[in-house]
Amino acid sequence: MQKSFYDRLSRPFEEDERKKKRLTAANSVITKAFYIAYPVLLFLLVLTRDGRFLRVLLVPLISFLIVTIFRKTCNTRRPYEVWEAPPLIQKGTNGNSFPSRHVFSVFMIAMATAYICLPAAIIMMTAGVFLAAARVLIRVHFVRDVVAGALIGVGLGLLGFWVL
Numbered sequence: 001m002q003k004s005f006y007d008r009l010s011r012p013f014e015e016d017e018r019k020k021k022r023l024t025a026a027n028s029v030i031t032k033a034f035y036i037a038y039p040v041l042l043f044l045l046v047l048t049r050d051g052r053f054l055r056v057l058l059v060p061l062i063s064f065l066i067v068t069i070f071r072k073t074c075n076t077r078r079p080y081e082v083w084e085a086p087p088l089i090q091k092g093t094n095g096n097s098f099p100s101r102h103v104f105s106v107f108m109i110a111m112a113t114a115y116i117c118l119p120a121a122i123i124m125m126t127a128g129v130f131l132a133a134a135r136v137l138i139r140v141h142f143v144r145d146v147v148a149g150a151l152i153g154v155g156l157g158l159l160g161f162w163v164l
Contacts, residue, residue, distance in 0.1 A: 003083045010137055013088055024089050027134040030127050031102055037124070038109045041116065056115060059160030060108045067104050067152060071096045079139045087139040100141045103132045103149030111157020128153075 013020045038060070045053040076098040080087045106128040114121030132146035 030131040063156040099148035100145040104153045107153025115161040
């Protein structure tokens with residue numbers, strides 16, 4: 001996709017400070033909510049002595065390591081590195097754009113939750129779609145990065161929780 005496409009997407013948030021604050025707040029709140037939800041899920045599984053604890057711990061952990069190594073190997077540039085268009089949030093990271101690890105993590109946590117409670121996971125996946133959109137609008141990821149992150153999260157989740 002062309003720079004003009006991303007410019008059209010981000011322009012309303014660059015021009016309106018309130019919209020920008022809402023977008024960056026949504027990005028932050030969704031991310032933090034998931035990073036709280038996952039340890040809570042693990043704690044509840046331990047508390048109830050649920051035999052699925054180990055799988056819910058290991059599948060995301062191993063998948064996260066795989067994605068991290070893959071990202072380092074690919075080391076693709078971020079939109080603000082490719083074009084002279086600053087991100088809408090403070091970001092000092094260079095490279096490691098593909099796939100989006102934020103989006104991957106959200107979808108992997110949603111898959112872990114689906115393994116335990118499908119209705120909660122549906123809500124989480126909906127939030128994941130919003131996070132994916134926010135990461136593109138903020139200009140820290142390309143569309144391909146967030147789509148790949150979501151697909152890898154769902155794919156490895158299906159593999160780890162239901163196939164193996």
